[in-house]
Amino acid sequence: xxxxxxxxxxxxxxxxxxxxxxxxxxxxxxxxxxxxxxxxxxxxxxxxxxxxxxxxxxxxxxxxxxxxxxxxxxxxxxxxxxxxxxxxxxxxxxxxxxxxxxxxxxxxxxxxxxxxxxxxxxxxxxxxxxxxxxxxxxxxxxxxxxxxxxxxxxxxxxxxxxxxxxxxxxxxxxxxxxxxxxxxxxxxxxxxxxxxxxxxxxxxxxxxxxxxxxxxxxxxxxxxxxxx
Amino acid sequence: xxxxxxxxxxxxxxxxxxxxxxxxxxxxxxxxxxxxxxxxxxxxxxxxxxxxxxxxxxxxxxxxxxxxxxxxxxxxxxxxxxxxxxxxxxxxxxxxxxxxxxxxxxxxxxxxxxxxxxxxxxxxxxxxxxxxxxxxxxxxxxxxxxxxxxxxxxxxxxxxxxxxxxxxxxxxxxxxxxxxxxx
Numbered sequence: 100x101x102x103x104x105x106x107x108x109x110x111x112x113x114x115x116x117x118x119x120x121x122x123x124x125x126x127x128x129x130x131x132x133x134x135x136x137x138x139x140x141x142x143x144x145x146x147x148x149x150x151x152x153x154x155x156x157x158x159x160x161x162x163x164x165x166x167x168x169x170x171x172x173x174x175x176x177x178x179x180x181x182x183x184x185x186x187x188x189x190x191x192x193x194x195x196x197x198x199x200x201x202x203x204x205x206x207x208x209x210x211x212x213x214x215x216x217x218x219x220x221x222x223x224x225x226x227x228x229x230x231x232x233x234x235x236x237x238x239x240x241x242x243x244x245x246x247x248x249x250x251x252x253x254x255x256x257x258x259x260x261x262x263x264x265x266x267x268x269x270x271x272x273x274x275x276x277x278x279x280x281x282x283x284x285x286x287x288x289x290x291x292x293x294x295x296x297x298x299x300x301x302x303x304x305x306x307x308x309x310x311x312x313x314x315x316x317x318x319x320x321x322x323x324x325x326x327x
Numbered sequence: 328x329x330x331x332x333x334x335x336x337x338x339x340x341x342x343x344x345x346x347x348x349x350x351x352x353x354x355x356x357x358x359x360x361x362x363x364x365x366x367x368x369x370x371x372x373x374x375x376x377x378x379x380x381x382x383x384x385x386x387x388x389x390x391x392x393x394x395x396x397x398x399x400x401x402x403x404x405x406x407x408x409x410x411x412x413x414x415x416x417x418x419x420x421x422x423x424x425x426x427x428x429x430x431x432x433x434x435x436x437x438x439x440x441x442x443x444x445x446x447x448x449x450x451x452x453x454x455x456x457x458x459x460x461x462x463x464x465x466x467x468x469x470x471x472x473x474x475x476x477x478x479x480x481x482x483x484x485x486x487x488x489x490x491x492x493x494x495x496x497x498x499x500x501x502x503x504x505x506x507x508x509x510x
Contacts, residue, residue, distance in 0.1 A: 179372045180445035183438060218438030218455055225363045302365045309368075 169320035436460035
């Protein structure tokens, strides 16, 4: 019967999609390993400069600069199985990263949560609410490295603190670094659990509806980073 | 020669789709103005799953219909009624495909891919775009209202055949009515 055949076709299709997803995720992971090159800033400072997240306090690493137009910080959450992608339009990096001396390096990233772009105004309006990002009150999220180590050629691992809505969690961020000319591309992806940051409370606590796991991916283009 | 009756498959698909379509129309009408909540999110996803199911079953139904002609209309029916019947059935078939497809495209454009029954990820066949989403959104609703109107005419015509004309037209889709009417 044609119905059966259709089901069969969809089954094969599902398998194919799963395969594609695997590829996609491995790409995303590569991208994300770069993202954690952040800008070094304490959670306290992050709060103080909350009104202007993109304005990173001038620090010793001023020589290393983010090229915002060639950078991205995004996330993927799942609602009833549907991957919903978002990205932040405004973020900044403060970096004092020397690939040859990762242990002496410090990076931090500040994200303006009010700049979240999910593709439709309705969801963005919802995301600003206190139960989600509470971005009117706490517009800035930050990641601050506490230790960086080399794990392979052009591969690093950043141990750092991620603060969203005033909730801080330790995260391990894989970082891939490639260089061409005087620009450095740092990318990576990692997973966080939204409930740890109290993102989506009340009835939205139900992780069977909105998954607890949120994938964060980043691709940061920097200038002024010493050679690998 | 046209058959005198619909096949059991055709009758089954008609009622299954009638249930899904009326349910989806009602669900869509109810859910659009709800404030954001878990319930709303669930309804939207169920609506999308139902919509894709309607699309798939309608494809199966169309193939079935093309290979199994509908029974002939009573010879007593005036020509304009025959034409009206063919036009309204044609419109319904077009809308069975158009409404889910526009809804699917709108969902993709708005950044929400459809994962059928939460298990089968469907491709986005239009790009993700706010402008496109805004353009498609009202069309999904307008076409749904158009379908609701044609369905209302369809139901009214069937009842008219049964109660006023007292012919077998409605009974073709309700086999248990046949014995009642016959004679």
